[in-house]
Amino acid sequence: METGIRSLRRRWAAPLAALAAWTAAALPVAAIAAQNTITIVVASSPGTGPDILARTVSQQWAAKSGTAAVVDNRPGASGNIGADHVARSRPDGSTLLMAATTFATNAAVNRTLPYDPVKDFAPIALLGTGTLALAVPPSFPAETLKQFVARAKAAPGTINYGSPGNGTPQHLAMELFKQEAHIDLFHVPFKSAGGAVNDLAGGHVSAMIVPLHTIQPLVQGGKLRVLAVMSAERAPSMPQVPTFREEGYDQVQVDVWYGLLAPAGTPDAVVRKLNAEANEALKNKDVVASLAKVGIEPAGGTPARMADTLALELKRWPPVVRAANITAD
Known part of the structure; x- marks a missing residue:
């Protein structure tokens, strides 16, 4: 009997192995078409830009395609906890990462990430961008960016600026400006x-680089003054405020950005399907209106656009970090 069983195992070993290989390759594509739930991991707390965008897009996905998109907040370690979770998830399109600017700045600041920001992820879509601005309190004696730079050069190291912490996009954006303007400011991390x-x-x-939409009520209430914005064009909400490029700082063009990533190995068919659904959601007028309220401009486009954005960001920040000698907290 044992000899017969061994003979059957040998006879069916190759066909069964081939069937298993075919199933493993075909299952993800079939699964994405049939699955009822997609989990969007947000590596920050509820109420943040990535969280708002994830919830807005997920609601549209549910309404349009019937696919429920559950938002899973996994904050901590500057976003590395959530990113690492997605990198280790099954590459079938059921678990996605709502990546943001910190995804790239973390890679510049942290030399021992538990994941590779390029090799461990498949770009899906660039979802949106937001405008960064240099703001000062009304008591600060500068009405323009030129006056701010002049005061900084007159008293090196005496003007301080705040940020949400070492290595954050706001911190690195200010360091980029410092290097471009050849000024010395004192960093106060919060x-x-x-x-x-x-x-x-x-x-x-005395100063801070901050997303424009988060301070608009304070600006309107006279509690803050915006000296310049880091976007390519002037912000529609504050058309009187110049860009850094207009003021002569060509390299100081920095946006906050948000995009969807999947685990590496996710089949191309799945990526294309998710990309199409994301672009469809971004065209919805209610989605556009909701994002406008929090200062996010819809982006969209191909997976290649997200890949190019990420490649540019990953290349941009390491030289800034090295020049400023920035280390992770």
Whole structure:
């Protein structure tokens, strides 16, 4: 009997192995077409830009395709916890990462990431961008960017600026400006963006690079003044404020960005399907209106556009980090 069983195993070993290989290759594509739930991992707390965007897009996905997209907040370690979770997830399109600017800045600051930001992910779509701005309290004696630079050069190292912490996009963006303008400012890292903005409005710190949409009420209330924006064009909400490029700082063009990534190895058919659904969601007028309220401009485009954006960001920040000698907290 044992000899017969061994003979059958040998006879069916090759066909069964071939069937297993075919199933493993075909299952992800079939699964994405039939699955009822997609998990979007947000590597930050509820209420942040990535979280708002993930929830807005997921609601549209559910309404349009019937696919429920569940938002899973996994903050911590500057976003590395959530990113690592997605990198280790099954590459079938059921688990995605809502990546943001910090995904690239973390790679510049942290030399021992638990994942590779390129090799471990498959780009799906660039979802949106937001405008960064240089803001000061009304008590600060500068009405323009030129006046700000002049005061900084007149008293090197005496003007301080706040950020949500070492290695954050706001910190690196200010360091990029410092290097371009050849000025010396003193960095005051906070534990949160909210705390930094509150102290900025209270005049306890003199300047900050901050997403424009988060400070618009404070600007309108006369508690903050915006000297320049880091976008390619002037912000529609504040057309009177010049860009850094207009003021002569050509390299200081920095946006906050948000995009969807899947685990590496996700089949191309799955990536294309998710990309098409994301682009469809971004065209919805209710989605556009919701994002406009929080200062996010819909982007969209091909997976290649997301890949190019990520490649540019990963290349841009390491020289800034090295020049400023920035290390992770």
